[in-house]
Amino acid sequence: MIEKEKPIKLDFKSIYFDLYELSPGIFAVISAEKLPTSNAGFFDLGNYSIIFDTLMDPFSTIDLIKASKQFTNKDPSFVIISHYHLDHVFGTRKFPMNIPIISSYETLLETQETLKTRFQDFKKRAPQELKRTEEALLKEENPDKILELKNDINTWNEIKDPSFTLRLPDFCIKNSITINGSKNQVQILYIGAAHSKGDIIALFEKERICFMGDLLFELTDPSWADPTSDIPKPPNPEHFRDTLLEYAEKDIEIYVPGHGNLCTKKEMRENAEFYDKYYIKRS
Numbered sequence: 507m508i509e510k511e512k513p514i515k516l517d518f519k520s521i522y523f524d525l526y527e528l529s530p531g532i533f534a535v536i537s538a539e540k541l542p543t544s545n546a547g548f549f550d551l552g553n554y555s556i557i558f559d560t561l562m563d564p565f566s567t568i569d570l571i572k573a574s575k576q577f578t579n580k581d582p583s584f585v586i587i588s589h590y591h592l593d594h595v596f597g598t599r600k601f602p603m604n605i606p607i608i609s610s611y612e613t614l615l616e617t618q619e620t621l622k623t624r625f626q627d628f629k630k631r632a633p634q635e636l637k638r639t640e641e642a643l644l645k646e647e648n649p650d651k652i653l654e655l656k657n658d659i660n661t662w663n664e665i666k667d668p669s670f671t672l673r674l675p676d677f678c679i680k681n682s683i684t685i686n687g688s689k690n691q692v693q694i695l696y697i698g699a700a701h702s703k704g705d706i707i708a709l710f711e712k713e714r715i716c717f718m719g720d721l722l723f724e725l726t727d728p729s730w731a732d733p734t735s736d737i738p739k740p741p742n743p744e745h746f747r748d749t750l751l752e753y754a755e756k757d758i759e760i761y762v763p764g765h766g767n768l769c770t771k772k773e774m775r776e777n778a779e780f781y782d783k784y785y786i787k788r789s
């Protein structure tokens with residue numbers, strides 16, 4: 507197997523993420539260690555620029571848009587959302603309405619549901635959460651923690667704003683599609699219920715790179731499977747495991763996880779084992 511050169515870390519200043527060019531026009535946005543949240547990506551297909559997932563914090567998606575414009579020399583053509591969990595859809599509101607959002611149909615339904623339920627709860631909680639975070643900030647001395655708390659304050663302030671909302675997906679897919687750009691081609695693969703009710707991943711076959719969304723975490727933690735844990739349980743752990751094993755067998759070299767650093771087949775297999783052990787065998 508031909509080993510690719512190490513991904514190039516780009517010179518882009520953001521407190522939220524590190525930026526890598528994995529292959530010409532294929533960029534991975536990897537959450538910074540100081541403010542660990544979710545990852546994203548953006549792709550220069552030549553005639554199109556695609557954003558793959560948005561980010562959670564108020565200013566992180568703004569940095570993501572800035573980076574994509576700087577390195578692709580164009581405005582985003584559309585946004586693809588891997589799944590509906592808030593850390594991946596929260597930044598959708600930062601994209602103007604003329605930039606379409608593409609997701610699975612399940613992501614549309616779940617985002618609609620979130621707006622009705624969890625969002626109302628967030629809005630209600632915002633004033634007290636703001637107060638609590640501001641008090642914690644006064645006592646905090648650890649610079650990384652201070653950064654995190656300031657970031658939380660920005661988020662709660664934004665949630666408190668009466669006009670604050672999420673954008674819903676505009677186009678929904680129930681099957682896989684190929685987007686054939688003038689420079690790069692990407693397959694948007696519909697996985698269905700695995701980590702969420704409807705997951706999507708992005709595969710660059712020729713470049714042997716796959717953006718896995720939350721089907722892959724660099725690190726897993728058995729406490730997630732604990733009945734008392736508030737980490738959502740995967741709706742279909744068998745299909746989840748089988749998908750990981752299937753893609754681990756493919757001719758792919760770099761797997762971009764939804765959380766954590768860039769991965770290889772090793773983490774794909776470890777994740778498959780994790781879901782097998784803690785969610786399938788145990789039940």
Ligand SMILES: [Zn+2]
Nearest residue numbers: 544593720764
């Ligand atoms: Zn996530």
